Amino acid sequence: MLGKLDWSAIPFDQPIPLIAGAVVLVGILAVLAWVVVKGHLPYLWHEWITSVDHKRIGVMYILLASVMLLRGGSDAIMMRIQQAVAYQSQGYLPPEHYNQIFSAHGTIMIFFVAMPFVIGLMNLIVPLQLGVRDVAFPTLNSVGFWLTATGALLVNLSLVIGEFARTGWLAFPPLSELSYSPGVGVDYYAWSLQISGVGTLVAGINLVTTVLKLRTKGMNYLRMPMFCWTTLASNLLIVAAFPILTATLAMLLLDRYLGFHFFTNEAGGNVMMFMNLIWAWGHPEVYILVLPAFGIFSEVVSTFSGKALFGYRSMVLATMAICVISFMVWLHHFFTMGAGPDVNAIFGIASMIIAIPTGVKIYNWLFTMYGGRIRFETPMLWSIGFMVTFIIGGLTGVLVAVPPADFILHNSMFLVAHFHNVIIGGVLFGAFAGFEYWFPKAFGFRLNDRWGKLAFWFTFLGFYVTFIPLYVAGMLGMTRRMQHYDVAAWRPWMLVAAVGMAVLTIGVICQIMQLVVSIRNREALRDHTGDPWDGRSLEWATSSPPPVFNFAFNPDVRGEDAYWDLKAHAKQQSLQHDAPEYHDIEMPRNSPTGFVCAFFATVMGFALIWHIWWMVILGGIGAFATFVVFAWRDHDEYVIPAEEVAAIDRVNLEERRSLVSMAGTV
Amino acid sequence: MSMTATAGRAHADPHHIGLVIEHPGPAPKRIVTAYGFWVFLLSDIVMFSCFFAAYAVLADQTAGGPKGSEIFEQRNVAIETVCLLLSSFTCGMASIAADVRNRLWFYLGMAVTCLLGLIFLVIEFREFADLVARGYGPSRSAFLTAFFSLVGCHGLHVSAGILWLLTMMAQVFAKGFRADVLRRMMCFALFWHALDIVWVGVFSVVYLLGSGV
Ligand code: HEM
């Protein structure tokens, strides 16, 4: 009846996950109760859960990422403490638990923090920058978000029902095969990623189509803001790379569920095929994450330097070059696995070539700042912090891309330090920069900058104190993923890293404080202008927060040039006209399709993990039925009448007109 | 109010030929939908190519089990191929019928497409069932694993296509040739033709190459 599921799945003997699970459960129930008691449920349902507005969906993506950042961060704290104390002792985490923690940490941070954060920012901002009303497929957008949430939910469920994978975040076979991992951990891992992977693919298709087909009049390719370019590149990579992940995990699942022999040791299976496939997705994946961050830095640096981006065209070229080359270097992840010197040399050199377009970008940002009137606001601090940090990470990347060096450093703490260096210093700093930069646009008030700057400095310092010691430990021979160790020389570095983790935690607390303080003082921090930073692209030409339809008039950017002028011009157009002629606007109607679909996906995923076959069938039928119901509806759009558009727009205009000294006076 | 227009013109007219091509604005819905679906199809083909790659890697790993030439039946494969190619033609007929709003020909075209698809699936299913009965299931060897997965993945797509096809017929029946129904029909036709192209790959790589050795 219930497949493999019974009471033994609940880890009554392990206090940590149980207590953590209980706390989270109580937290969720408390929030739910509050929502219901206060009568917010209808609001939540109509305005958020069923919303197909790209801005709302973007915000929900970022919220999901932030919550999961706390979960992944707790894992990190636990691991740092373990390695600080587990010198010549077992520490406080038993090996099978420690292994689950590092696997969950990596999986969560990549798939449920970094990915939703950047996808959220792209969703929120790209249609605004392109001057359009929504993304190409609004309902699918909602489906994509909710499927991502399903994946996150399943990973967290494994905390209290069953277990998570103990195989690391990429589940290499043969360890992840049934014979070595008979539990449900790997199944939790694989099904969560399959489901959220569909969500990611949907988001990728959606954003590619949006950028290529939905630009406002006159928005030629070479007039797009840099963030739109990097969004295009990143989503092209999603479309090309995520199906590889899906296929690879499907093969692993076939091995586990039906006794196939893709990656087994027996019957001719080939483990190296898994390595090739997973990294053919995995290396592009790191650029899927970091390219949008590059875009954010481009926007931030040029805004806060008060200058157009230096070398716009070389930036576009570098972005597209990275997009292509990132598919040609995957083998550098397994130099040590017997490819031979010629192959290794070719892939080593290809890897180093990526550093060239990356270097072009760094110089472009530096030259953008050069001679500019730089304002050191919080987003700018994150950007400068990024430049310093990312250079170190890129250099160590080039170092491990030298095969002979990699034979010594592969799978050591040095590698761990490298990728945290680029992912935290690149992706996370970028996400924070974007968060600080676009928060006023999304919510209509600024963030407190004292707490923001504190958060930056603690995170920045904490990062170095945590990860520089890992480079040293790696060079002293410490391998990754050690539950305990006996080498005295490593100990001090692990202690320093634990201190760094504490500093990083303070950074996170400051970030939370910043939100709390800012929400409290939101009236004082309100942004009436719609353009608090004196920004340079179209998102700043509308009010904050923008109305559902984004722009009362699709900005016509014909005949104008770089986006600074586009914005100024568009703003002028909307601000100057006294009685513009408004038209009806058609907007996509809200739809519960995404939420309902994700509900059935959750049921199906859970049932698949526990081999509850009748429930799998039920979930499948439910999901199909949801789509049919969606396809059957008669009205997928509603009309906002011209008078209402006018009313909304007039209020916004009034407010802004009185405040803005006409922009465009360059 | 000075607009630095000269600097920017360069963006629209990089070679100063005096010809500025302005982007005309958001594309109409039909274009957007078809374009998005094309992008999806490309991603689906990437997924197929992983299974093709796996097949290429594992084709010789028979682990003492049968080789391709010992289990492939040329005659069946020929019938399957004819069925699929013909169904592409009838699917095209149905699309044309939908474009000219002719219900009769639309239903006819779709029904024949469905029938041909079903014949294809039945033959494939019998081939699989026969192999399993002889002890040559996917667990027998890595070669059979790759064979079942690649061909089965295509078969699953065809099954999903038939489900979609029936839904399309029901939609036209209930809603008529509405704009959104026509857009979906266009996507369906793209999907069905794409499966044909994938089958040409399967046919060549698996059955033709495999029968030789
Ligand atoms: C100049 C650019 C870069 C080069 C040359 C480079 C090179 C490498 C090499 C050779 C490895 C494998 C080392 C080993 O396993 O022994 C590696 C691992 C890794 N890199 Fe980079 N990298 C670069 C940039 C990046 C960026 C931008 C990111 C992410 C945003 C990134 C994320 C990772 C991750 C996650 C791993 C480790 C995965 C694992 O084994 O679990 N790298 N890098």
Ligand SMILES: [Cu+2]
């Ligand atoms: Cu790589």
